[in-house]
Amino acid sequence: MDRHPRDSDRISVLVADITTLKVDAIVNAANNSLVGGGGVDGAIHNAAGPQLWEECRRIGGCPTGEACITRGYRLAARWIIHTVGPIWQGGDDGEDDLLACCYRNSLNLGRQYGIKSIAFPAISAGVYGFPMERACRIALREMKAFQKNNSEIEIIAVCFSNGAYQCYQDAMREL
Numbered sequence: 001m002d003r004h005p006r007d008s009d010r011i012s013v014l015v016a017d018i019t020t021l022k023v024d025a026i027v028n029a030a031n032n033s034l035v036g037g038g039g040v041d042g043a044i045h046n047a048a049g050p051q052l053w054e055e056c057r058r059i060g061g062c063p064t065g066e067a068c069i070t071r072g073y074r075l076a077a078r079w080i081i082h083t084v085g086p087i088w089q090g091g092d093d094g095e096d097d098l099l100a101c102c103y104r105n106s107l108n109l110g111r112q113y114g115i116k117s118i119a120f121p122a123i124s125a126g127v128y129g130f131p132m133e134r135a136c137r138i139a140l141r142e143m144k145a146f147q148k149n150n151s152e153i154e155i156i157a158v159c160f161s162n163g164a165y166q167c168y169q170d171a172m173r174e175l
């Protein structure tokens with residue numbers, strides 16, 4: 001995985017299908033029911049196989065802003081951290097804070113499980129309508145804050161388009 005010039009110490013940004021990454025954990029942009037869906041949620045469930053759905057059903061659900069962890073099953077990643085981002089309502093309904101909680105809670109949960117490399121999609125920036133420029137700044141701010149005390153953990157921001165990648169690179173320059 002080649003590093004990009006503007007990547008900070010242990011935060012990388014790349015364009016990829018997150019289900020293909022060989023990292024300790026990938027993060028899923030789930031919904032409150034955890035039963036799967038479209039977007040990255042659908043891709044992860046399709047790649048991980050039916051046992052993932054079984055484990056998610058046993059967990060039963062996840063509140064917005066929180067995170068839970070399952071095995072990765074058929075994925076190269078050992079773990080999947082499921083987090084539920086806020087649905088964009090215009091920005092005055094606490095969406096920024098809830099999105100920040102998704103990253104913070106996912107990173108802390110990964111640390112509890114001894115994870116040394118973790119890859120995030122752009123939580124809420126798809127179906128949930130969160131503006132990408134705003135979402136990536138929240139993501140990078142939380143990643144950088146976490147890494148101050150956890151520099152041994154590699155964090156990867158995974159983009160699914162060149163447009164998203166450019167947003168992250170622009171935000172990386174500013175932060």
Ligand code: APR
Nearest residue numbers: 017018029031037038039040041121124125126127128160
């Ligand atoms: N790898 C990496 N990123 C991906 C992939 C993939 N395979 N597929 C989609 N993405 C990107 C999207 O382009 C977007 O930038 O992930 C980001 C998040 O988009 P969504 O998957 O739509 O997630 P979100 O906006 O958080 O909406 C969650 O969508 O799929 C349903 O069940 C899910 O109800 C939940 C909602």
